[in-house]
Amino acid sequence: MKKQLKTIAYCRINNNTISINGKSIITKDKDLSFSDFAKQIYKEKQLAYPKFFKMDNLCKLAFLTSEFLFEAAKLDSEIIKHTGIVLSNRASSLDTDRKHQDTINDKDNYFPSPAVFVYTLANIMIGEISIRHQIKGENAFFVSEKFNETLIEHYASSLIINRKSSHILCGWVDVDNNNYDAFMYLVAEKGSYNYSKEIIKNIYTQN
Amino acid sequence: MKDVFITANTIISPLGFDSETNVSAIAKEQSGITLHNNISTSPCYASIIDHKKLDDAFSKIGDPKIYTKLEKMMILSLQNTISQATFSISDKTVLIVATTKGNIDALNSNFEPERAYLPILGNKIKEFFGFKTEPIIISNACVSGILAIAVAKRFLQNDYYDNAFVVGGDIVSEFTLSGFQSFQAISKKPCQPFSKHRTGISIGDAAASVAITTDTSESEAIQIIGDGSCNDANHISGPSRTGEGLYLSIISALKEANIKPESIDYISAHGTATAFNDEMEAIAFNRAKLEKTPLNSLKGYYGHTLGASGLLEAIVGIHSLKNNMLYKSLGMDELGVTMPLNIIENTTKKELKTFIKTASGFGGCNTAVIFKKVKQ
Incomplete structure (x- = not known):
């Protein structure tokens, strides 16, 4: 039994631009590093969430994307609490893994740090989003060569049909050296936009 | 909802290279955890698969030089599971790969650092066995392996695939060991779960795989x-x-x-x-x-x-x-x-x-x- 799903809202952050439901809402200088871009957005949004500054770039990107997405989606807090989270990327946590590796390569200058090591897992971003919004729903983190809308659709639909979650936060959040890209969308049985993996693929590739 | 079953399975660990050998070692209360002097800045308890034993077993099915330790463990495990399974690989068979850190040792080894990207690990396994669909890779920290069973079950129940091979694996690396040490989470003796005297974890190498299907004739x-x-x-x-x-x-x-x-x-x-x-x-x-x-x-x-x-x-x-x-x-x-x-x-x-x-x-x-x- 397949269910027709809808998209409630979607958010893209790449090239120092943030867009919601296809409309660009913030654009910063392309030369800004991701860290500086993220810091500016945090300040302008007056987020007042000091944990943000402990996060690695991957979590900062996931966190900011989910902030804009939840703001646009205007979901009831009871629904948010049970939302499933299904995210994916290509580089896993390699951007931070390399930083941890740098602390152990030289035996005479050996300084592994728990503050770095904890971010050497890509699914930490799901934890950060869950803590921020008190989400205790289903979780999964997938890794693929490129954004795999079919895989995400299969898993999101399975969670809804198996009655594990009614709403799913889906997406792709990748940070690798100086490159980053985030795309998140909320799917459920009711929503403002038609959903299919083809529509999602189109939205993703057009930006 | 369809009934989903686990059939063939294989464990690759220091206790043995198939599930039966592993389980009989457990019945005899044997542990794979021993003291190692060369894996960290100081001696450390861990459960490590011997390279030579692994290469000897692997050389019957492939060239041990061109695969990383983790790939050899995972391929060896799947080889045995696939040979026992009641179904063969079709275009409705999904390969699910579960790992926390994959080939993380490639960041500092004889292999190219690119080998640490998980899609490359997935593709090595896919190509070895000739899977026809893109491998699905789950990297969800320490629940990856058990979550992979749930993911396979959910995909089969919803008819996205007819059957699945799930393989999970991770290795003891300086990367993870140093990280857990920085958390002061590594036990000075073999780990003692739920004991009053427990002082932390011991880490270990292992790969495991299962065949999952909606169709079984097992009694x-x-x-x-x-x-x-x-x-x-x-x-x-x-x-x-x-x-x-x-x-x-x-x-x-x-x-x-x-x-x-x-x-x-x-x-x-x-x-x-x-x-x-x-x-x-x-x-x-x-x-x-x-x-x-x-x-x-x-x-x-x-x-x-x-x-x-x-x-x-x-x-x-x-x-x-x-x-x-x-x-x-x-x-x-x-x-x-x-x-x-x-x-x-x-x-x-x-x-x-x-x-x-x-x-x-x-x-x-x-x-x-x-x-x-x-x-x-």
């Missing part, structure tokens, strides 16, 4: 009857004080299986032997009314094998059901958690029908999956 089949994977929403590196995510995962799995807690005959716990993890599990099992159910952690035999652990320990649980045996929770002496638990102190024969496998990990993730022995 005594193992069915996956419920699952749940919920977040604590509490802390990224510390377990919840209330066991919230684990409790919710267990409740979700019980509800789907439509059974009461007293129908569970055995709990294969995560039991890493850190102070906070084992305490958190004790709280969650008590909240779920499972405190009287016989329970073990297999970490005393294998150490913490990260993303492989949930899958590896589920396989041992399946053999527990088939053999009607409860295996001793190795390393347990005096109970060291504040809530009651029924830890298996001696290996005993007991009629078993149903067990629950649980795991928890960084990022606040938790997974519970329930397995049932069905006669048909």
Whole structure:
């Protein structure tokens, strides 16, 4: 039994631009590093969430994307609490893994740090989003060569049909050296936009 | 919903290169954990697969020089599982690869650093066996392996695939060892899950694989009857004080299986032997009314094998059901958690029908999956 799903809202952050439901809402200088871009957005949004500054770039990107997405989606807090989270990327946590590796390569200058090591897992971003919004729903983190809308659709639909979650936060959040890209969308049985993996693929590739 | 079964399975660990050898070593209370002098800045207990033994076994199916240690372990495991399975690879067969850190040692080894990208690991396995679909890679910290079983079950129930091969693996690397050391989480002796004297984890190498299908002719089949994977929403590196995510995962799995807690005959716990993890599990099992159910952690035999652990320990649980045996929770002496638990102190024969496998990990993730022995 397949269910027709809808998209409630979607958010893209790449090239120092943030867009919601296809409309660009913030654009910063392309030369800004991701860290500086993220810091500016945090300040302008007056987020007042000091944990943000402990996060690695991957979590900062996931966190900011989910902030804009939840703001646009205007979901009831009871629904948010049970939302499933299904995210994916290509580089896993390699951007931070390399930083941890740098602390152990030289035996005479050996300084592994728990503050770095904890971010050497890509699914930490799901934890950060869950803590921020008190989400205790289903979780999964997938890794693929490129954004795999079919895989995400299969898993999101399975969670809804198996009655594990009614709403799913889906997406792709990748940070690798100086490159980053985030795309998140909320799917459920009711929503403002038609959903299919083809529509999602189109939205993703057009930006 | 379709019934989904686990059939063929293979464990690759220091205790042996197939499931039966592993389970008979466990029955004899043998542990893979030994003292190693060359894996860290100081001597350290870990459960490590011998390179030469691995290469000798691998050379029968491939060139050991062109694959990383993890790839050899995972391929060797899958080779055996695929040869035992009642189905062959088709365009409706999915390969699911579960790993926490994959080829992370490639960041500092003879292999190119690019080998550390997980899609490359997935493709090496796909190409070796000629899988026809893109591999699905799950990297969800230490629940990866058990979550992979839940993902396979959900995909089969919803007809996206006809059957699945799931392989999980992780290795002991300087990368993870140094990180856990920086957390002061590595035990100075072999780990002692749930013991009053526990002082942290031991880590281990392992790969494990299973065949999952909706169609089995086994007279005594193992069915996956419920699952749940919920977040604590509490802390990224510390377990919840209330066991919230684990409790919710267990409740979700019980509800789907439509059974009461007293129908569970055995709990294969995560039991890493850190102070906070084992305490958190004790709280969650008590909240779920499972405190009287016989329970073990297999970490005393294998150490913490990260993303492989949930899958590896589920396989041992399946053999527990088939053999009607409860295996001793190795390393347990005096109970060291504040809530009651029924830890298996001696290996005993007991009629078993149903067990629950649980795991928890960084990022606040938790997974519970329930397995049932069905006669048909």
